[in-house]
Amino acid sequence: MILLTRRAEFSASHFYWIDALPEAENQRLFGKCANRNGHGHNYTLEVTVEGEIDAVSGFVVDLKQLKELMAREVVDIYDHRHLNLEIPDFKQTVPTTENIAIAIWNRLEAGVRSLGARLHRVRVYEMADLFADYYGER
Amino acid sequence: MILLTRRAEFSASHFYWIDALPEAENQRLFGKCANRNGHGHNYTLEVTVEGEIDAVSGFVVDLKQLKELMAREVVDIYDHRHLNLEIPDFKQTVPTTENIAIAIWNRLEAGVRSLGARLHRVRVYEMADLFADYYGER
Amino acid sequence: MILLTRRAEFSASHFYWIDALPEAENQRLFGKCANRNGHGHNYTLEVTVEGEIDAVSGFVVDLKQLKELMAREVVDIYDHRHLNLEIPDFKQTVPTTENIAIAIWNRLEAGVRSLGARLHRVRVYEMADLFADYYGER
Amino acid sequence: MILLTRRAEFSASHFYWIDALPEAENQRLFGKCANRNGHGHNYTLEVTVEGEIDAVSGFVVDLKQLKELMAREVVDIYDHRHLNLEIPDFKQTVPTTENIAIAIWNRLEAGVRSLGARLHRVRVYEMADLFADYYGER
Amino acid sequence: MILLTRRAEFSASHFYWIDALPEAENQRLFGKCANRNGHGHNYTLEVTVEGEIDAVSGFVVDLKQLKELMAREVVDIYDHRHLNLEIPDFKQTVPTTENIAIAIWNRLEAGVRSLGARLHRVRVYEMADLFADYYGER
Amino acid sequence: MILLTRRAEFSASHFYWIDALPEAENQRLFGKCANRNGHGHNYTLEVTVEGEIDAVSGFVVDLKQLKELMAREVVDIYDHRHLNLEIPDFKQTVPTTENIAIAIWNRLEAGVRSLGARLHRVRVYEMADLFADYYGER
Secondary structure, three states: OEEEEEEEEEEEEEOOOOOOOOHHHHHHHHHHHHOOOOEEEEEEEEEEEEEOOOOOOOOOOOHHHHHHHHHHHHHHHHOOEEHHHHOHHHOOOOOOHHHHHHHHHHHHHHHHHHOOOEEEEEEEEEEOOEEEEEOOOO | OEEEEEEEEEEEEEOOOOOOOOHHHHHHHHHHHHOOOOEEEEEEEEEEEEEOOOOOOOOOOOHHHHHHHHHHHHHHHHOOEEHHHHOHHHOOOOOOHHHHHHHHHHHHHHHHHHOOOEEEEEEEEEEOOEEEEEOOOO | OEEEEEEEEEEEEEOOOOOOOOHHHHHHHHHHHHOOOOEEEEEEEEEEEEEOOOOOOOOOOOHHHHHHHHHHHHHHHHOOEEHHHHOHHHOOOOOOHHHHHHHHHHHHHHHHHHOOOEEEEEEEEEEOOEEEEEOOOO | OEEEEEEEEEEEEEOOOOOOOOHHHHHHHHHHHHOOOOEEEEEEEEEEEEEOOOOOOOOOOOHHHHHHHHHHHHHHHHOOEEHHHHOHHHOOOOOOHHHHHHHHHHHHHHHHHHOOOEEEEEEEEEEOOEEEEEOOOO | OEEEEEEEEEEEEEOOOOOOOOHHHHHHHHHHHHOOOOEEEEEEEEEEEEEOOOOOOOOOOOHHHHHHHHHHHHHHHHOOEEHHHHOHHHOOOOOOHHHHHHHHHHHHHHHHHHOOOEEEEEEEEEEOOEEEEEOOOO | OEEEEEEEEEEEEEOOOOOOOOHHHHHHHHHHHHOOOOEEEEEEEEEEEEEOOOOOOOOOOOHHHHHHHHHHHHHHHHOOEEHHHHOHHHOOOOOOHHHHHHHHHHHHHHHHHHOOOEEEEEEEEEEOOEEEEEOOOO
C-alpha cells in the first residue's frame, strides 16, 4: 500500500454565523469571524489517495485524472466564491476548516473510487498555522 | 544605510468592480474577480524601512514600535474585513494588489518617520505567486 | 472523528550535555551541540487535537482557547529562554527535539481534555529538515 | 514510541516510458512526462524513523549517523543523476514518485535497523504539490 | 511607479558542458553538473513588471494577459524539456541559472511592452538556495 | 550585469544587552531579548554578488567557490555558537539582525572580490518575518 498526495489551492470568502443564535452569542462564539461582510483565505487542499501501484504504469492513480477530479469537484466550484452565500455545502453548516474538509471528502470519495483508488485523507489549510484533517467515517 | 523588513499577515475579502462600467465590461476586465459576493486571501505584508543604525541599540528602528505601528494602522483595520465594503481606502479605488500596497504606504509613511526612519518599500502578496511593490512617489 | 492542528513558534537556546559523562564522551555523542555556551533555533510547534465536531459551532475545539492554552503552557514559557538553564522540564533530560515534543505533550494533555478534545500529536520542528512527532503513551 | 524525521534533497532527471508499449500508448499514459530527453525535479526526501528514546542521550537515533546513512544510500547516488539511465532501481520500473519512495525504503530499511531504530515512513516530494508516502509492506 | 510580480514554475533537465573544452576541464569547471545524462530542477520564475497604475482598473498590467504571456513564451516551451537538447536558447550558451534568466528576459521583454508595461526584473530560482536576477542591459 | 544569490543557514544564540546601561534601561530597550541566558534562532543568510557573466562558463562566479567562502568565513564560525560570547564581531556591538548583516558583509567583501565579482547585498533573516539588508557603504 502506498499513499499519493496532490495539493491544490482556492481563494474564497466566508464568515461564521448561526442564524438560530442571537448576535451577542455569535460574537462570543466566533469573534471577528462573525463579521457578516465576510473575510477570506487562500485555502490549500491536500488530497491523499491510497491503493496498489499499477505494475505497468507505476502509478497508484492517474495523476492527470486526479487533478481533473479535484478541479471539477472542488477548485472550480469553491475558488473565488463566497462559501456561505454560494456553496450549497454550507447552507446548513458553518464553513469552519473542519466542515470544509468533510464537505470536500464527500465531494471526492466516489470519484477517487472510480479512478481505482481509495480516498485516505483530506487536509485543508485555512492558513499556514491552522489546518484540519478528515479520514472519513471509520 | 541599512534596510529592515518586518512581515505581517491579514485575511480579508474583496472583489473587483467599477460601478461606472456595465456588468459585461466588469466581467471582461476582471473575470472571476468580479463576483460581487467577494472572495478572499491571506495577504502577506512586508514593510521595509531604511535608516542609520543607532550606535547604542544597534537598531535602525525599535522593532516593537514598528510592529505596533503596522498592527494599529494596517492589520487591526484590514484583518477579517471586506476591503470594498468596510475600508475607506477602497471606496474610490479597486482593491487590487497594487492599490492595497499604495494604501498601506499612505497609512505607514508618517508613522515610520516618527520612529526615526524612512519607509522604503511596501510589498503586498495576494498569494505566493502574485505580489506588488510600492516605493512611494519619487 | 476529525483532527485539527494549530502551529506556533518559539525561539530558544539549548545545548546537549550530560553531567555524568566526561567531556570527551559528550563531544563524541553530541558534536557541536555540546557547546555549553548554547546555540539556538526558531522552533515550530504543531499541536493536533482530535474530537467530534460540535454540531452547532462546527468546531472540534474553540480555536481561541486552544491558542491561549498553547501560549500559556508552552510559548510564553519557552520563548526567548535557554531551555537547559531556565526550563524545569530539562533539568534531568537533554532538550533534544524528541524530549521537547514529550515535554510539550505533558504540558498540554490535560488542558486539551478540558477543552473537550483529545491531544493527538505534538510535532516539534527544530529546523525545516528535522522534526519529532509524539503521540503519547499507547 | 516517538518518531523522528530528517529531510534531504536531490536533483535528478527522469522520464516515464515503458519499452513494451508503443509510442502512442506511452504518450497517452504519460503525456509530457514521456519526453525521452528527460526532465527533472528538485526532489525532497523525508525519512521517518521510530523507536524508543535513549534514556541517556535523549535520541531515538543518532542524528549524524542517520544523515550519513541517507547521504550514502540515497542522496550521493541519486543526486545530479538521470534516474532512468543511471540508477539500477529503475531499470525495470518507471521512476514515478511512488516507485522512488519504495526504492528509497529498500535502500534504507536495513541501515535504519542497524542504527537501533525502525524505518516508519519514506515520503518523497516531486514538487511541493505532489508527494508519495510509503510505510513498507504490512 | 509600482512593480508587480508573478511567479510560475517549470521542471526541466540540463547539464553543464562546453564542447570546445576537454572532458577533464569540463569536470573541473562544472563538477557533478557535467554529467551529460542530465539532471533536473523545479525552476521557479518571478517576472516583475513596472508601470503606472491604470486609473480605472487599478492594474499595472492585465494579470491574465501577463500569465498567458509567461505561459506562451516560457513555461509551455521549457516545462518538461531538456534545456540543452531541446531549447534553441541554449544551443550556444550553457544553461546556467544566470543564462536562463537572460534568455527568459529576451523572451518576455517585447511582450511585456505590448501589454503597456516595462519588464523590470527576471528572477530564476534553480533551487530555494540559488537564484539569479537580471534587469536587462542598462 | 547580473546578480547571483546563494542562501545558507546557521543556528546561533544571542541576547541584547549594553553593559554601559543599567538593567532597567536594557529591559526597556530590549524586552525579552535582554535575557542574558540567551535565546536563539535559525538564521538564514542570502549573499548576492554582481558581475559579468563569463562568456565560456556562463557563471558570474564559481558557485562552489562562493559556497566555500560563505562556509569558511561565516557559517563555520557562527553556526552552533553564542554570538555575544564567542564571536569577536559582537564584542562591541549588539548582535541585532542589522549588525549581523554588516558583520557578514565585512567578512565576505574581499573574498567575493577575489572570486572576480562584487558583493551586492547581504540579507539576514532572524525569522521568516524579520530580516535586514545591507548594501555596503555607498
